[in-house]
Amino acid sequence: MSSVLFDNPGPRTRARHKVYSAAAAVALVLVVAGLVWLMYVNGQFAYELWEPFLTPAYIEVMLVDGLLKTLQMAFFSVIFALGLGLVLGVAKMSDHAWVRWPSWGIVEFFRAVPLLLLIIFIFFTFGTGGGIGSFWSVVLGLTLYNGAVLAEVFRAGVNAVPHGQAEAAYAIGMRKSQVMNVVLLPQAVKIMLPAIISQMVVALKDTSLGFYILAPGLTAVGKLIYTEFRNPLPTAIVVTSLYVAANLVLSLIATRVQRRLVGEQKALEAPDMAAGSAV
Amino acid sequence: MDDVFSNFDLVLKAFALTIELLVVSALTSLVLGTLLAAFRVGPISVLAKAGTLYVNLVRNTPLLMIFIFVFIAMPELELNIENFFVKGCLALTVYTSAFVCEAIRSGINSVSLGQAEASRAVGFTFVQSMRHVILPQALRAVVPPLASVLIALAKNTSVAAAFGLLEATARMRYFTNNNADARPEIFITFAIGYIIIVEVLSAGAIGLERRWKVAR
Amino acid sequence: MRFKRTKALLVAAGLTLAVAACGEAGTGGSESVDVEVTENAAENFEDGTRMKELAESGEITIGVKYDQPGIGFKSAASDTPEGIDPEMGKILAASLGIAPEDITWKETISDNREPFLQSGEVDLVIASYSITDERRQIVGQAGPYYVTGQQLLVKKGSDIKSVDDIKGQEVCSVTGSTSLDNVEAKGANPRGFDTYSECRDQVLNGTVEAMTTDGAILLGYAAEDPEELEVVGEPFSEERYGVGYSKDYPEMCQWISDTLQESYDNGKWAEAFEATLGKSGVETPEPPALDPCKA
Numbered sequence: 140m141s142s143v144l145f146d147n148p149g150p151r152t153r154a155r156h157k158v159y160s161a162a163a164a165v166a167l168v169l170v171v172a173g174l175v176w177l178m179y180v181n182g183q184f185a186y187e188l189w190e191p192f193l194t195p196a197y198i199e200v201m202l203v204d205g206l207l208k209t210l211q212m213a214f215f216s217v218i219f220a221l222g223l224g225l226v227l228g229v230a231k232m233s234d235h236a237w238v239r240w241p242s243w244g245i246v247e248f249f250r251a252v253p254l255l256l257l258i259i260f261i262f263f264t265f266g267t268g269g270g271i272g273s274f275w276s277v278v279l280g281l282t283l284y285n286g287a288v289l290a291e292v293f294r295a296g297v298n299a300v301p302h303g304q305a306e307a308a309y310a311i312g313m314r315k316s317q318v319m320n321v322v323l324l325p326q327a328v329k330i331m332l333p334a335i336i337s338q339m340v341v342a343l344k345d346t347s348l349g350f351y352i353l354a355p356g357l358t359a360v361g362k363l364i365y366t367e368f369r370n371p372l373p374t375a376i377v378v379t380s381l382y383v384a385a386n387l388v389l390s391l392i393a394t395r396v397q398r399r400l401v402g403e404q405k406a407l408e409a410p411d412m413a414a415g416s417a418v
Numbered sequence: 419m420d421d422v423f424s425n426f427d428l429v430l431k432a433f434a435l436t437i438e439l440l441v442v443s444a445l446t447s448l449v450l451g452t453l454l455a456a457f458r459v460g461p462i463s464v465l466a467k468a469g470t471l472y473v474n475l476v477r478n479t480p481l482l483m484i485f486i487f488v489f490i491a492m493p494e495l496e497l498n499i500e501n502f503f504v505k506g507c508l509a510l511t512v513y514t515s516a517f518v519c520e521a522i523r524s525g526i527n528s529v530s531l532g533q534a535e536a537s538r539a540v541g542f543t544f545v546q547s548m549r550h551v552i553l554p555q556a557l558r559a560v561v562p563p564l565a566s567v568l569i570a571l572a573k574n575t576s577v578a579a580a581f582g583l584l585e586a587t588a589r590m591r592y593f594t595n596n597n598a599d600a601r602p603e604i605f606i607t608f609a610i611g612y613i614i615i616v617e618v619l620s621a622g623a624i625g626l627e628r629r630w631k632v633a634r
Numbered sequence: 635m636r637f638k639r640t641k642a643l644l645v646a647a648g649l650t651l652a653v654a655a656c657g658e659a660g661t662g663g664s665e666s667v668d669v670e671v672t673e674n675a676a677e678n679f680e681d682g683t684r685m686k687e688l689a690e691s692g693e694i695t696i697g698v699k700y701d702q703p704g705i706g707f708k709s710a711a712s713d714t715p716e717g718i719d720p721e722m723g724k725i726l727a728a729s730l731g732i733a734p735e736d737i738t739w740k741e742t743i744s745d746n747r748e749p750f751l752q753s754g755e756v757d758l759v760i761a762s763y764s765i766t767d768e769r770r771q772i773v774g775q776a777g778p779y780y781v782t783g784q785q786l787l788v789k790k791g792s793d794i795k796s797v798d799d800i801k802g803q804e805v806c807s808v809t810g811s812t813s814l815d816n817v818e819a820k821g822a823n824p825r826g827f828d829t830y831s832e833c834r835d836q837v838l839n840g841t842v843e844a845m846t847t848d849g850a851i852l853l854g855y856a857a858e859d860p861e862e863l864e865v866v867g868e869p870f871s872e873e874r875y876g877v878g879y880s881k882d883y884p885e886m887c888q889w890i891s892d893t894l895q896e897s898y899d900n901g902k903w904a905e906a907f908e909a910t911l912g913k914s915g916v917e918t919p920e921p922p923a924l925d926p927c928k929a
Contacts (some may be wrong), residue, residue: 177497260605341831595811
């Protein structure tokens with residue numbers, strides 16, 4: 140099959156590619172082997188360093204205080220952020236300047252401020268001293284940040300619905316809110332789903348910043364474990380694997396849901412929501 | 419709050435470090451990300467698979483864990499770089515390059531097939547068609563997503579606060595600790611600093627987009 | 635939560651039996667000093683005092699640190715923290731007739747100790763909480779129960795011999811701590827990390843020249859790695875760890891002081907020290923003189 144970049148390779152090119160592939164494979168294997176060897180000579184495979192991850196009490200802590208709390212924080216933030224994003228996104232498209240401008244300001248502010256800064260501020264202002272505590276401080280910070288990002292996603296999604304749709308709806312006498320709720324949003328949601336899914340992964344990853352304000356979660360538990368056992372490398376490997384696994388499962392479920400909603404047919408393309416928007 | 423203004427040079431110094439981290443990591447991420455994108459779209463399947471694996475691993479890992487790998491776990495392998503700034507940039511680059519790669523890949527995919535076929539028809543090699551036909555066009559399509567990646571990078575430098583780099587977020591922590599009564603004002607001051615950086619980046623991206631806009 | 639834990643522990647215990655090769659990390663057992671819980675303690679306090687209320691309720695919440703071995707540290711898999719701070723907490727609770735297992739522990743970090751006390755989220759803060767005049771304006775502080783000072787931990791044979799040598803050197807401590815501000819003021823390159831153990835690792839792997847915080851913490855680390863680490867120089871500050879309480883209950887000061895004095899006299903304080911900080915080989919010092927409580 141021909142692609143943007145190259146035609147079907149002929150027999151000589153194929154042979155050449157095989158050589159390159161073999162060389163690349165050897166190089167990669169050498170790199171991986173080098174890392175494993177470094178781990179070996181530095182005693183990183185010692186049983187004591189990995190023992191916590193085979194000990195029931197620590198496995199339980201990693202799953203209950205770590206993974207479960209991480210998932211809970213991500214879950215609440217995503218749900219709230221979807222609501223906030225919808226409200227802000229619709230407000231940004233309002234015909235009234237006094238609604239449009241403040242929501243634009245809010246979105247710009249929370250998109251530009253680093254999440255860590257935001258979480259620290261929320262925690263020390265509202266979180267301590269009979270406040271909402273570290274768990275909800277993280278959720279609130281994530282909600283504000285992801286809500287602002289999703290507001291843009293919603294706006295771009297609605298704008299990507301062909302103009303004729305709205306015009307036709309107005310022509311048959313629908314009101315503004317009806318056009319938005321009945322015609323535009325349902326179509327926009329389908330366009331937005333990929334961006335929403337990647338934003339969910341972002342939220343899950345960002346819960347890790349909660350360690351800074353004593354919130355629970357995988358990273359916080361990992362830090363406690365390597366403080367106790369002095370095994371940062373094994374801990375980092377185990378914790379990262381759990382994050383990656385959780386994110387892959389999340390993406391898989393979300394893609395399933397997307398297929399169910401959208402069907403096999405390709406959704407409309409929204410140019411503003413290319414790959415880089417969710418980091 | 420007086421403490422912040424009488425020590426405003428400390429604030430500026432902290433933001434200077436934030437910007438240095440941003441600029442250096444942005445450049446190295448662009449290089450590494452472009453290389454990864456070339457791997458992923460290139461004809462050599464082993465490299466394509468390795469690139470895909472890298473991107474999927476890194477994209478699903480919190481940045482904080484990458485910092486922990488670089489600053490806390492890597493020295494255990496005697497792979498220690500003793501310069502904090504270099505290590506900070508390394509962690510940010512490892513993370514950001516995966517997103518740069520995806521942005522560039524989506525840009526390459528946006529170039530129409532006919533362009534590539536025409537370049538091959540006139541006898542360009544892979545490198546030539548990349549260099550003279552595909553990349554110049556892809557770069558234009560890549561500006562908006564790349565701008566988002568760089569904006570995210572600007573904010574992500576804040577994670578370095580817990581790893582020995584006294585950048586803006588670490589400095590804010592210092593001020594809020596010593597002036598608990600003025601926390602909101604201090605927060606707003608530092609938030610404005612970040613907003614300026616982000617707005618400069620967005621303005622730059624919009625400018626580039628306008629300048630490079632071509633009728634297709 | 636507690637119920638969930640117990641249930642999960644049962645399941646975990648079953649798993650341990652089932653899987654022969656299972657790990658046993660962290661089961662070394664922690665030493666803890668036995669405290670004598672006063673019976674009918676409520677009778678010892680006057681009506682209307684906070685101590686009476688606590689004794690009658692049979693519950694107390696104490697804020698401690700979870701990330702400082704020897705001072706206050708909680709293993710990820712454990713329900714209770716260990717260290718001299720929690721031991722002091724147990725002694726104080728016992729005099730109110732509250733058993734160690736009825737104490738609710740709360741993790742505090744440096745920034746939230748005053749808000750915790752002011753809002754009543756915790757009844758006491760025992761978290762390497764240095765007594766200062768600024769803090770005494772906002773909260774009450776009784777004690778000290780331990781006196782230490784900021785020192786430097788370096789690799790053996792380092793060029794740094796005292797605080798005068800740190801100018802231009804990289805020195806690690808916890809982000810936002812007073813210790814870090816102090817060395818910055820003395821011309822060192824401050825390197826803030828999240829926990830002291832991370833700093834210790836940075837010293838061990840040679841990334842930073844030294845780390846700094848209270849000598850009590852540093853001595854613990856030096857004792858863990860006596861071949862590689864040493865504490866140098868005279869203390870360049872005096873930190874007097876006190877027990878924080880809310881200003882709404884000034885009567886607590888005398889009770890805390892009396893209970894601490896009693897623990898000095900009956901040897902419980904020394905026992906607590908030996909079981910925690912003393913484990914690293916530090917000699918048990920004389921208990922410090924207590925500040926008088928203002929009436």
